[in-house]
Amino acid sequence: MKVTLLAHTPEPEKIVAAAARLCYSPDGADVLLDNLTKEKTAKFLHKLVEMGHLSPIEHVTFTFAVEGVSRALSHQMVRHRIGSYSQKSQRYVSEDAFEYIIPPSIAENKEAKKIFTEQMEKIRQAYQELRQIVHQEDARYVLPNACETKFVFTMNARSLYNFFKLRCCNRAQWEIRALAEAVYKEVKKVAPTLFASAGPACVSEGACPEGEMTCGQIAEVREKYRKL
Ligand SMILES: Cc1cc2nc3c(=O)[nH]c(=O)nc-3n(C[C@H](O)[C@H](O)[C@H](O)COP(=O)(O)OP(=O)(O)OC[C@H]3O[C@@H](n4cnc5c(N)ncnc54)[C@H](O)[C@@H]3O)c2cc1C
Numbered sequence: 001m002k003v004t005l006l007a008h009t010p011e012p013e014k015i016v017a018a019a020a021r022l023c024y025s026p027d028g029a030d031v032l033l034d035n036l037t038k039e040k041t042a043k044f045l046h047k048l049v050e051m052g053h054l055s056p057i058e059h060v061t062f063t064f065a066v067e068g069v070s071r072a073l074s075h076q077m078v079r080h081r082i083g084s085y086s087q088k089s090q091r092y093v094s095e096d097a098f099e100y101i102i103p104p105s106i107a108e109n110k111e112a113k114k115i116f117t118e119q120m121e122k123i124r125q126a127y128q129e130l131r132q133i134v135h136q137e138d139a140r141y142v143l144p145n146a147c148e149t150k151f152v153f154t155m156n157a158r159s160l161y162n163f164f165k166l167r168c169c170n171r172a173q174w175e176i177r178a179l180a181e182a183v184y185k186e187v188k189k190v191a192p193t194l195f196a197s198a199g200p201a202c203v204s205e206g207a208c209p210e211g212e213m214t215c216g217q218i219a220e221v222r223e224k225y226r227k228l
Pocket of ligand 1 (some may be wrong): 080081082083159162166168171172173191
């Protein structure tokens with residue numbers, strides 16, 4: 001999996017703080033931006049997140065390129081509706097030589113890996129044969145969930161909070177969890193104060209919402225995110 005931060009709103013923490021201050025000040029945003037020291041910005045951001053006044057954090061966005069992931073992952077990803085996506089098309093791009101993602105549980109099991117890779121080869125052959133006799137857009141129906149894909153996505157900081165809450169959680173599947181963790185690390189580098197309270201629910205909300213399905217490793221997860 002390759003995750004690259006392509007772009008983000010310049011000075012995201014300052015923009016959020018200025019937008020939030022505007023709500024409570026007679027000054028215009030330009031004056032507010034000029035007067036914002038690093039300390040004032042941090043103080044404002046902490047207050048916002050604490051209060052749950054989260055609309056100002058929607059003003060900043062982060063755009064990522066993601067490669068080397070499965071169609072199973074991209075399907076889970078696009079369920080996050082408060083985001084924008086552009087994905088490699090199987091209608092227009094041939095999958096004759098498609099790569100595939102092997103889940104670790106299969107890669108580590110000799111018997112499972114043999115079944116899996118043999119099946120992938122059969123599918124590849126079937127796809128190539130179908131493409132000779134029907135349109136590519138219909139041949140693709142034979143392709144597997146494991147098929148490698150790439151996409152670019154953009155989310156604002158509020159949507160990223162929600163994404164991390166759900167997908168950094170141990171209950172999320174390994175592949176989207178790996179993506180969420182990689183994205184988390186990148187945005188944390190750019191905006192450490194803005195994302196200071198982000199993470200799985202047991203970090204961002206202080207309690208595990210999973211009930212009986214809890215991973216039971218809340219202390220370990222909190223420690224991990226404290227260090228990240
Ligand atoms: C562990 C796990 C297991 C899952 N299992 C399944 C499953 O078995 N089947 C399945 O279908 N999905 C499953 N999902 C997907 C899940 O139901 C969500 O679709 C996905 O996580 C996106 O979350 P979201 O809706 O909060 O995000 P977004 O779509 O980005 O929405 C963000 C927030 O905006 C608000 N919002 C967005 N749209 C609306 C709306 N139309 N009405 C009201 N409020 C809205 C909500 O507050 C929402 O939390 C699973 C997710 C996880 C993390």
